Amino acid sequence: MNERGRFAPSPTGELHLGNARSALLSWLWARKGGGGYAIRIEDIDTPRVRPGMAEQQLAELAWLGLDWDGPPVFQSQRTGLYEDALQKLGDHVYECFCSRAEIAAASAPHGDEGPRYPGTCANLTRAQRAERRRTRSPSLRLRVPPGPLAFHDEIAADQSFDTRQLVGDFVLRRGDGIFAYQLAVVVDDGAMAITQVLRGADLLASTARQILLHRLLGQREPRWAHVPLVIAASGERLSKRDKSLSLSALRKRGVDPRQVVAHLARLSGLAARDACEARELLGGFSLPKLPLRGPTRIDALPY
Numbered sequence: 001m002n003e004r005g006r007f008a009p010s011p012t013g014e015l016h017l018g019n020a021r022s023a024l025l026s027w028l029w030a031r032k033g034g035g036g037y038a039i040r041i042e043d044i045d046t047p048r049v050r051p052g053m054a055e056q057q058l059a060e061l062a063w064l065g066l067d068w069d070g071p072p073v074f075q076s077q078r079t080g081l082y083e084d085a086l087q088k089l090g091d092h093v094y095e096c097f098c099s100r101a102e103i104a105a106a107s108a109p110h111g112d113e114g115p116r117y118p119g120t121c122a123n124l125t126r127a128q129r130a131e132r133r134r135t136r137s138p139s140l141r142l143r144v145p146p147g148p149l150a151f152h153d154e155i156a157a158d159q160s161f162d163t164r165q166l167v168g169d170f171v172l173r174r175g176d177g178i179f180a181y182q183l184a185v186v187v188d189d190g191a192m193a194i195t196q197v198l199r200g201a202d203l204l205a206s207t208a209r210q211i212l213l214h215r216l217l218g219q220r221e222p223r224w225a226h227v228p229l230v231i232a233a234s235g236e237r238l239s240k241r242d243k244s245l246s247l248s249a250l251r252k253r254g255v256d257p258r259q260v261v262a263h264l265a266r267l268s269g270l271a272a273r274d275a276c277e278a279r280e281l282l283g284g285f286s287l288p289k290l291p292l293r294g295p296t297r298i299d300a301l302p303y
């Protein structure tokens with residue numbers, strides 16, 4: 001089977017150096033073996049999308065020297081596929097009428113992943129559902145089987161997450177009709193024949209949810225590689241608000257993109273001079289050899 005990687009930015013904020021590093025490494029991983037590479041714009045959460053941001057992100061990826069096969073895919077144009085997937089999931093999906101406040105009140109204190117859904121609406125009768133639909137449009141949730149799901153990650157090694165314990169039955173389509181990231185990403189990775197996914201380690205726990213969906217949809221799951229996050233000198237996560245570390249700020253400042261590429265390469269343990277083209281890194285690239293353990297701190301920019 002042909003290998004195929006991808007980068008899938010959300011056009012809700014500017015790309016920063018952490019996103020750029022994931023883009024570069026995912027491109028190197030795919031292109032090193034002569035594989036395909038796709039860009040997918042994850043603009044499914046339309047209220048959060050910033051006008052013009054997708055075009056800006058694409059221009060910045062090209063500025064970095066990355067290339068991709070075919071036109072970029074926009075999730076907002078693919079809702080029919082997500083609808084079909086929901087049909088296919090059939091009885092694994094159920095309607096939920098709970099508000100956020102009700103869920104927060106019914107669950108134990110929670111961490112980064114938000115409150116765990118306690119399964120309140122998992123067993124409503126047909127009559128109860130019909131009654132509640134009169135006052136609220138339901139979200140759709142996946143029935144998650146109990147127990148841990150283990151998988152291998154090419155950077156983070158062996159992983160195991162108990163999705164039911166962590167988040168419970170998770171949302172596939174929100175009450176406002178917007179499809180959830182977890183469903184869209186799995187449907188698209190399947191439909192786009194993606195065989196390898198490299199992205200930030202903030203999505204490690206989500207991977208167990210995505211593997212579950214791949215299996216229920218009868219899809220072959222990709223290989224996974226999660227890179228540690230890039231953090232600011234303060235120790236804080238680079239957020240899309242850290243303007244000085246955004247690609248657009250660097251570009252506006254007239255920084256040579258080859259310096260950015262070399263910097264990202266060195267931050268990932270690849271040998272690179274002060275400036276280089278992305279494709280010059282292909283020769284020395286080997287994913288298993290990258291010394292990526294903890295978060296990568298950016299103390300000062302070398303440009």
Ligand code: GLU
Nearest residue numbers: 008009010042185199203
């Ligand atoms: N769109 C997601 C993000 O920008 C990434 C999704 C993925 O790579 O699976 O965080």
